[in-house]
Amino acid sequence: MALTERVIYEYSAPGRGAADQWPAPTGEAELSDLPAALRRAEAPQLPEVSELDVVRHFTRLSQLNFSIDTHFYPLGSCTMKYNPKACNQYAMLPEFLARHPLAPESHGQGFLACMYELQEMLKEVTGMQGVALSPMAGAHGEFAGVAMIRAYHRARGDDARNEIIVPEAAHGTNPATATMCGCVVREIPVDTQGDVDLDALRAAVGPQTAGIMLTNPSTLGVFERHIEAVARIVHDAGGLLYYDGANLNAILGKVRPGDMGFDVIHMNLHKTFSTPHGGGGPGAGAVGVGERLLPFLPVPLAAKEGERYRWVSEAERPQSIGRLSAFMGNAGVLLRAYIYMRLLGREGMQKVGEFATLNANYLLQRLKDAGFDAAYPRRRASHEFIVTLRRQARELNVTAMDFAKRLLDYGFHAPTTYFPLLVPECLLIEPTETETREVLDAFVAALSQIQKEAEQEPGRVTSAPHTMPVRRLDDVRAARQLDLTWKPTAPS
Numbered sequence: 506m507a508l509t510e511r512v513i514y515e516y517s518a519p520g521r522g523a524a525d526q527w528p529a530p531t532g533e534a535e536l537s538d539l540p541a542a543l544r545r546a547e548a549p550q551l552p553e554v555s556e557l558d559v560v561r562h563f564t565r566l567s568q569l570n571f572s573i574d575t576h577f578y579p580l581g582s583c584t585m586k587y588n589p590k591a592c593n594q595y596a597m598l599p600e601f602l603a604r605h606p607l608a609p610e611s612h613g614q615g616f617l618a619c620m621y622e623l624q625e626m627l628k629e630v631t632g633m634q635g636v637a638l639s640p641m642a643g644a645h646g647e648f649a650g651v652a653m654i655r656a657y658h659r660a661r662g663d664d665a666r667n668e669i670i671v672p673e674a675a676h677g678t679n680p681a682t683a684t685m686c687g688c689v690v691r692e693i694p695v696d697t698q699g700d701v702d703l704d705a706l707r708a709a710v711g712p713q714t715a716g717i718m719l720t721n722p723s724t725l726g727v728f729e730r731h732i733e734a735v736a737r738i739v740h741d742a743g744g745l746l747y748y749d750g751a752n753l754n755a756i757l758g759k760v761r762p763g764d765m766g767f768d769v770i771h772m773n774l775h776k777t778f779s780t781p782h783g784g785g786g787p788g789a790g791a792v793g794v795g796e797r798l799l800p801f802l803p804v805p806l807a808a809k810e811g812e813r814y815r816w817v818s819e820a821e822r823p824q825s826i827g828r829l830s831a832f833m834g835n836a837g838v839l840l841r842a843y844i845y846m847r848l849l850g851r852e853g854m855q856k857v858g859e860f861a862t863l864n865a866n867y868l869l870q871r872l873k874d875a876g877f878d879a880a881y882p883r884r885r886a887s888h889e890f891i892v893t894l895r896r897q898a899r900e901l902n903v904t905a906m907d908f909a910k911r912l913l914d915y916g917f918h919a920p921t922t923y924f925p926l927l928v929p930e931c932l933l934i935e936p937t938e939t940e941t942r943e944v945l946d947a948f949v950a951a952l953s954q955i956q957k958e959a960e961q962e963p964g965r966v967t968s969a970p971h972t973m974p975v976r977r978l979d980d981v982r983a984a985r986q987l988d989l990t991w992k993p994t995a996p997s
């Protein structure tokens with residue numbers, strides 16, 4: 506492994522440093538207030554480096570990374586689209602940043618107004634009756650949703666309902682969430698076209714059914730065509746319908762889960778509504794509910810009375826599933842999402858859905874024309890689609906992972922690889938609505954070139970990447986024996 510970068514400690518030289526740019530606190534008084542047991546006995550081991558060393562080190566590190574600002578990033582299911590800089594700028598206004606979460610409502614009317622309007626806009630785009638903003642990730646929103654479904658059944662004394670039906674085309678977080686909420690997961694298959702197998706669904710529902718969690722569009726990149734039949738079957742059996750709306754950009758401004766009969770939905774504001782995400786956060790997984798689940802929404806909620814905004818208290822909502830986060834959840838992410846929606850407006854949001862699907866279908870068609878195999882060739886793509894490299898793996902011994910690694914050499918972030926598990930040797934490709942046709946064409950050209958290499962000199966592909974600072978990692982060791990602690994070598 507050719508790791509060209511050093512850690513900052515390796516630049517350290519005794520006595521080197523940078524001039525203070527901020528007056529140091531006078532210190533002594535505060536320090537003596539700390540109990541002796543909590544104070545350091547030794548000075549911390551910090552790197553001793555010049556300011557220029559620090560600037561160069563971190564600038565170089567940042568340039569080693571793939572990011573949306575530098576590369577096409579078609580990571581399926583993750584919606585790595587462009588995040589307008591204006592959203593960042595407005596969310597970082599000092600009046601927002603310096604606001605203390607415990608300050609009285611009268612001092613935070615602007616922020617409260619933003620949260621209230623965000624709730625209202627999300628109600629409008631999803632067709633739901635109420636929205637709570639505090640969950641801090643998509644999976645956290647799922648947790649809130651299933652917790653509400655359970656609370657609903659319990660409140661009616663219907664304690665036997667503890668089974669959550671999950672089609673196999675669901676996102677992996679869905680069965681995990683149901684299990685976390687103490688439910689039993691019942692998996693049902695999808696048919697050869699990627700839709701829910703209705704006979705299997707009919708056979709699975711019963712008095713034990715708490716609900717179904719449906720990812721739509723599914724992780725196969727297709728929109729569920731039997732959605733109304735699914736809703737009818739589950740509701741008739743007394744279950745509720747959960748909509749995984751993490752990939753809402755596929756349908757934004759076109760159809761609304763509330764109109765399809767769903768009782769609860771979570772959205773990934775960090776995906777659809779454009780805030781920087783990845784590497785574990787931060788996120789915002791707002792939940793929307795229909796009439797039946799309104800009393801169970803988590804707190805806090807923003808309310809409007811006349812011209813004043815206020816937080817709804819827990820005392821006012823005795824059936825609420827309670828708090829899921831400190832204060833408002835990820836306030837900064839919520840603000841960015843709010844600003845993004847305000848910048849787009851109603852018309853702009855419709856265009857999101859149109860361009861997300863147009864870009865995906867354009868790219869799918871061009872890849873088919875170039876000889877690649879679509880996993881569902883008879884289906885139109887939603888915002889993403891699957892290419893399977895099963896043929897290449899069988900005939901050329903070059904796998905989806907090899908293609909993904911070689912793409913890095915061509916300056917493209919790899920698509921999602923080997924997910925969903927349903928399709929062998931798959932690449933799940935999501936171009937997003939923010940890319941131009943030229944970028945998509947260049948991506949097709951790169952994949953076609955790699956196909957040629959796979960036929961003529963497969964070793965080039967199977968040993969890729971060749972131009973990255975890190976070559977292939979041992980994925981298992983990286984996951985199981987992760988060691989990120991740098992230890993100083995003894996001075997020579």
Ligand SMILES: *Cc1c(COP(=O)(O)O)cnc(C)c1O
Pocket residue numbers: 582583642643644645676678720749751752773788790
């Ligand atoms: C991303 C995603 C999730 C999980 O969201 P996190 O914010 O990563 O927890 C759930 N479902 C689908 C369909 C997703 O794409």
